[in-house]
Amino acid sequence: xxxxxxxxxxxxxxxxxxxxxxxxxxxxxxxxxxxxxxxxxxxxxxxxxxxxxxxxxxxxxxxxxxxxxxxxxxxxxxxxxxxxxxxxxxxxxxxxxxxxxxxxxxxxxxxxxxxxxxxxxxxxxxxxxxxxxxxxxxxxxxxxxxxxxxxxxxxxxxxxxxxxxxxxxxxxxxxxxxxxxxxxxxxxxxxxxxxxxxxxxxxxxxxxxxxxxxxxxxxxxxxxxxxxxxx
Amino acid sequence: xxxxxxxxxxxxxxxxxxxxxxxxxxxxxxxxxxxxxxxxxxxxxxxxxxxxxxxxxxxxxxxxxxxxxxxxxxxxxxxxxxxxxxxxxxxxxxxxxxxxxxxxxxxxxxxxxxxxxxxxxxxxxxxxxxxxxxxxxxxxxxxxxxxxxxxxxxxxxxxxxxxxxxxxxxxxxxxxxxxxxxxxxxxxxxxxxxxxxxxxxxxxxxxxxxxxxxxxxxx
Numbered sequence: 001x002x003x004x005x006x007x008x009x010x011x012x013x014x015x016x017x018x019x020x021x022x023x024x025x026x027x028x029x030x031x032x033x034x035x036x037x038x039x040x041x042x043x044x045x046x047x048x049x050x051x052x053x054x055x056x057x058x059x060x061x062x063x064x065x066x067x068x069x070x071x072x073x074x075x076x077x078x079x080x081x082x083x084x085x086x087x088x089x090x091x092x093x094x095x096x097x098x099x100x101x102x103x104x105x106x107x108x109x110x111x112x113x114x115x116x117x118x119x120x121x122x123x124x125x126x127x128x129x130x131x132x133x134x135x136x137x138x139x140x141x142x143x144x145x146x147x148x149x150x151x152x153x154x155x156x157x158x159x160x161x162x163x164x165x166x167x168x169x170x171x172x173x174x175x176x177x178x179x180x181x182x183x184x185x186x187x188x189x190x191x192x193x194x195x196x197x198x199x200x201x202x203x204x205x206x207x208x209x210x211x212x213x214x215x216x217x218x219x220x221x222x223x224x225x226x227x228x229x230x231x
Numbered sequence: 232x233x234x235x236x237x238x239x240x241x242x243x244x245x246x247x248x249x250x251x252x253x254x255x256x257x258x259x260x261x262x263x264x265x266x267x268x269x270x271x272x273x274x275x276x277x278x279x280x281x282x283x284x285x286x287x288x289x290x291x292x293x294x295x296x297x298x299x300x301x302x303x304x305x306x307x308x309x310x311x312x313x314x315x316x317x318x319x320x321x322x323x324x325x326x327x328x329x330x331x332x333x334x335x336x337x338x339x340x341x342x343x344x345x346x347x348x349x350x351x352x353x354x355x356x357x358x359x360x361x362x363x364x365x366x367x368x369x370x371x372x373x374x375x376x377x378x379x380x381x382x383x384x385x386x387x388x389x390x391x392x393x394x395x396x397x398x399x400x401x402x403x404x405x406x407x408x409x410x411x412x413x414x415x416x417x418x419x420x421x422x423x424x425x426x427x428x429x430x431x432x433x434x435x436x437x438x439x440x441x442x443x444x445x446x447x448x449x450x
Contacts, residue, residue: 030370030371033371034371034374034375037374037375037376037379038374038375038376041376041379074376074379075379078375078379081371082367082382082391085366085367085370085371089363089366093332147370149366149369149370150366150370152366152369153362153363153366156362156366157359157362160355160358160359160362163355164328164351164355167351168320168321168324170281170284170285170288170317171284171317171320171321171324172317172321173321173324173325175317175318175321176318177318177321177322177325179315179318180311180314180315180318182311183307183310183311183314214310215314216310216314
């Protein structure tokens with residue numbers, strides 16, 4: 001049925017809105033909807049061919065109607081595709097704003113996944129660690145949830161954001177949008193983050209330790225998930 | 232003129248310029264967050280404030296080594312204030328960016344709203360649209376028939392360009408006396424009067440001109 005796939009894409013988009021991460025790009029579906037549009041367009045051209053550019057809708061209402069339906073279908077499919085891509089690019093932008101280095105994260109994410117997979121398989125089969133590790137890595141590349149175009153977009157957008165941010169260096173545009181309550185906060189270290197320099201000297205952040213530090217100094221580490229803010 | 236007016240005048244004079252700037256910024260920030268459309272960019276105000284933020288940061292840096300508890304204490308006060316002002320500026324700019332992203336094409340094609348942007352915002356808007364456009368194009372639009380590739384199509388009764396909803400409801404307060412006090416709400420036969428100190432919930436379009444010339448504040 002024409003239009004079914006478009007609906008599916010929109011449902012995907014709707015679901016994406018409430019997810020924290022970005023689900024894999026539905027390349028197959030996007031291709032199918034695009035193909036549908038091209039088919040419809042070909043139909044329209046074929047239907048109009050015998051009229052030789054002098055089509056009068058009132059003389060042939062049946063053809064006019066089916067033309068209209070096809071045109072509307074194409075437009076609808078376009079809207080569905082745009083909606084799907086827009087939701088995803090919004091999500092990508094949001095990630096850029098949140099300061100997480102998107103591309104790196106994806107690579108890390110898939111890398112970790114394939115490592116685990118490889119390790120698990122290797123452990124189970126006892127000897128074939130090398131081959132299954134290789135397989136895992138190959139799968140890892142395929143599971144990247146961005147399409148190549150989206151990866152490119154993410155790169156361009158973070159460049160753009162960096163350029164805009166560069167004009168407001170004193171403000172740190174990507175900083176927290178929570179109104180600051182206290183200058184100093186209690187933080188707990190969740191992951192080893194090495195040594196950081198503050199105006200009161202260097203602090204070594206080792207896992208599970210707790211510090212009373214200036215919020216501005218550790219903002220970045222909190223968003224990156226190294227530290228947790230305690231109330 | 233009654234006692235309130237006298238008090239008001241007294242207050243206006245007694246507030247130092249710096250505090251007034253902060254108050255103005257707070258007001259601009261509130262307005263930007265509540266108004267459906269993008270408001271004029273407060274260039275002078277922000278420049279003055281940024282100047283002062285830089286000066287304060289420098290002051291903090293030069294005095295940090297000082298171990299005298301007295302300066303230490305005042306430093307903490309300065310830094311707290313600094314963080315607060317930085318938050319205001321950040322949130323103000325982010326609210327604008329949000330609107331710019333949302334109504335990108337509309338802002339770009341309407342000269343009056345376009346003039347409300349600062350130069351960096353305008354270039355951000357343009358490059359953002361450009362990369363978004365090429366993203367769509369390379370993802371699927373390039374496989375489309377020629378006549379369906381536009382992103383600002385108005386055919387089929389639905390415009391693709393998203394516009395701000397100027398009829399959205401806003402809370403507002405009349406801060407100055409308005410000469411022509413009676414305001415008609417477009418499209419209805421409702422009327423109301425703007426009197427100083429009054430607070431209303433109305434459509435933004437009804438009070439828009441008063442908001443822009445500062446007679447009415449959004450709250």
